[in-house]
Amino acid sequence: MRIKLTFVADEIYAELKKDILNHKFKREEKISVEYVMRRFNVCRPFAMDALENLVETGLLSFDYKILTTDYADFRLISRLKMTFYNLNYAVQKLEEKDVPVCFDCLKQELMKTKLAVREQNFDVLTSGIRNFYGCMIEHTEMPSLEKNTDYLIALLISLEKEDRQAFFNVQARGIIDYLDTLIDSLDKREFEKCHQTLNQFYVHNVNLLFGS
Incomplete structure (x- = not known):
């Protein structure tokens, strides 16, 4: 477990974030721990804390390469992160209820999305994902998830327009795999696995947008 972010590391994070968004670094350029230590004259834990926070924010990849300067x-990225943060919170609410929940509606919507991917029907796919979120809202009483749906659909529209064939053959199938794992984990009340799946799904989507 990394050391809790301190005031010093927070200041370093803010400075590096400003520099990245002001194009003082290039996309895919790596910011090393040693560079941060030298520049800010701090020890390794402070440098790593600042870089890890940039990773969590979505500006850096896990190997500290810059994902975007725009x-x-x-x-x-921030909106996408909030989407998955809220889904994680929804899973936590289900865990806290500690009562059996029927996920038949989620399974039905997943079947629709699988069929939509097979037939390459984008409208049915996005409709199924919206309904999937609607079921999550019903189970968790979290209407805030509705706005997150818009962000996710906007991402899917962008990816489908960029390369329709790649979207259905690779990206949409990846989404189905993650949703499949999520539903299976929810059904078995394996909540830790749910959180892990959502975190992996977030990273997967950021890489789809900005990965090399």
Whole structure:
């Protein structure tokens, strides 16, 4: 477990974030721990804390390479992160209820999305995902998830327009796999696995947008 973010590391994070978004670094350029230590004259734990926070924010990849220097892209990443943060919170609410929940509606919507991917029907796919979120809202009483649906659908529209064939053959199938794992884990009340799946799904989507 990494050391809790301190005031010093927070200041370093803010400075590096400003520099990244002001294009003082290039996309895919790596910011090393040693660079941060030298520049800010701090020890390794402070440097790593600042870099890990940039990773969590979505500006850096896990190997500390810059994913984007564009502020509009950063806002998109932030919205995407909030989508999956809220889904994680929804899973936590289900866990806290500690009562059996029927996930038949989620399974039905997943079947629709699988068929939509097979037939390459984008409208049915996005409709199934919206309904999937609607079921999550019903189970968790979290209407805030509705706005998150819009962000996720906007991402899917962008990916489908960029390369329709790749979207259905690779990206949409990846989404189905994650949703399949999520539902299976919810059904078995394996909540830790749910959180892990959602975190992996978030990273997967950021890489789809900005990965090399």
